[in-house]
Amino acid sequence: MPAAVHAASSDKPLAAYREVGKRFPNGIVALEHLDFSIRRGEFLTLLGPSGCGKSTALRLLAGLAQPSKGEIVRHSAGSHDVGFVFQEPTLMPWATVAENVRLPLRLKNIEYQESRVHEALTLVGLGDFRDAYPRELSGGMKMRVSIARALVTRPQLLLMDEPFAALDEITRFKLNDDLRALWRQLECTVVFVTHSVFESVYLSTRILMFTPRPGRIAAEFDIATPEPRAGQFRTSPEYGAHCREVSAELARVMGEA
Amino acid sequence: MAHAHPRTSLGERALRLIMPIVALALAIGLWEAVVRHYELPPYILPGPFLVFETLKSDWGTLSESLLVTLRTTAIALLLAVVGGVLLALLFASSRLVERSLFPFAVILQVTPIIAIAPLLLVYLEPGTAVLVCAWIVAFFPILSNTALGLASVDRNLQELFALYGANRWKTLFLLRVPAALPYFLGGLRIAGGLALIGAVVAEIAAGTAGRGSGLAYRIVESGYRLNVPRMFAALLLISLAGIAIFALLTLIQHLTLRRWHESALDRES
Secondary structure: OOOOOOOOOOOOOOEEEEEEEEEOOOOOEEEEEEEEEEOOOOEEEEEOOOOOOHHHHHHHHHOOOOOOEEEEEEOOOOOOOEEEEOOOOOOOOOOOHHHHHHHHHHHOOOOOOHHHHHHHHHHOOOHHHOOOOHHHOOHHHHHHHHHHHHHOOOOOEEEEEOOOOOOOHHHHHHHHHHHHHHHHHHOOEEEEEEOOHHHHHHHOOEEEEEOOOOEOEEEEEEOOOOOOOOHHHHHOHHHHHHHHHHHHHHHHHHHHO | OHHHOHHHHHHHHHHHHHHHHHHHHHHHHHHHHHHHHOOOOOOOOOOHHHHHHHHHHOHHHHHHHHHHHHHHHHHHHHHHHHHHHHHHHHHHHOHHHHHHHHHHHHHHHHOOHHHHHHHHHHHOOHHHHHHHHHHHHHHHHHHHHHHHHHHOOOHHHHHHHHHOOOOHHHHHHHHHHHHHHHHHHHHHHHHHHHHHHHHHHHHHHHHHHOOOOOHHHHHHHHHHOOOHHHHHHHHHHHHHHHHHHHHHHHHHHHHHHOOOOHHHOOOOO
16 A cells, blocks of 8 residues: 555655765764665655664755765755754744744745745744744744744755654644644655654654664554544554554664664 | 732832942942041042032033043944954854964953053054054954854754855855844943943053043043042043943843843843
């Protein structure tokens, strides 16, 4: 069964890692023999223990770092098509919410369109907060601004590096739901990094599990449930079964290391 | 939180406002009492009332001198801002330039201005020498604070700018300059006070050669004439000028940062 039901299970993947390795200048090997594709329209999670190189894999895809071995092939249209959400909200404290969201348009010399900023803020449910400053917002709201900023260029590919790790559980659950709804609505592709088994199963259509450093792919899971996932998915036996399966594999991978 | 204890808060706040004024009044009263009790002649120690009287009667001369000193301070501070910020931007653009030029700035800073002033008076005409002295001491805090601020940009924000292909100039003006602003304003507040000190020190070193005749010159001149009340009056004006400069720069800092910076937050909110 195809992982992403709503996606045009299409021809070419959006991007592909080909035998990618990354060694840092200090000699640490973060990644080895990374070889996988990102399918158009999927919600892919890179799951693994802290320090396994999954964030590094994401940064390579964004072009924030270069692989030391192998290559990453991108089959996407323009250069406008990647949005990145950091672990921290990473907002400019001196700028309003609207100015923060507008930033990618300014940096990419895209003609300023008020409607785009408005659209992005509405998508994350912050339409009324455009003139607020970051310090006036809660942690969850800051993260929403950060997501709106990533969406303002209407990217095909949204990269998220443990974006909800610092939030409390109730806020995280809410943002999980909203992110999933956004993914369905925008029909974009998401690559999401987390160390939480439960979050990965809840969000993804596919999970790639990394080994401890140097990171390689230890296992792959398709979380194939009919879309849209029902509101009670989090408490369903099916969800529990997937979590058990992934947790057991994670324990095995950690035991081997 | 203040709202939780309105009773203590109101009383405490009034007390906090009144006590410093009471303390100041007591100190002035004590000063006057000591002068009267021991019948001290004005050329030893004038009482505060005599100082105020002198301030009033000599206002013509003193106010002119005050304007001279304030003008020197303001010009020096302005030039220090221009020079300090430009040099900090230059440092930010090249590590090599920073390593090569920073030692000069340090040498200027650590050498006491009072020791440099006589030399400058040899080479420059007095008005210019005074200005240069004030500039030298005001320049360094602006340079070092702004350079620190330009280098203290959030790493993730830098990566975000790189991700969206921001060029050097956009990164500078949209990211590094705003990030450096609180540091710059902190430096400016220090530099304001130092510019006044630099101007006063240089005026004293210039002594009677100072045709511009600022407040410090008035102090030296009145000292020669044993006009102690006028010395005190001029001293009072210098202090007030320093306080006014500090208050003005603090206000500018507050107005600029109040919307977003931690330093300007209301602690009770």
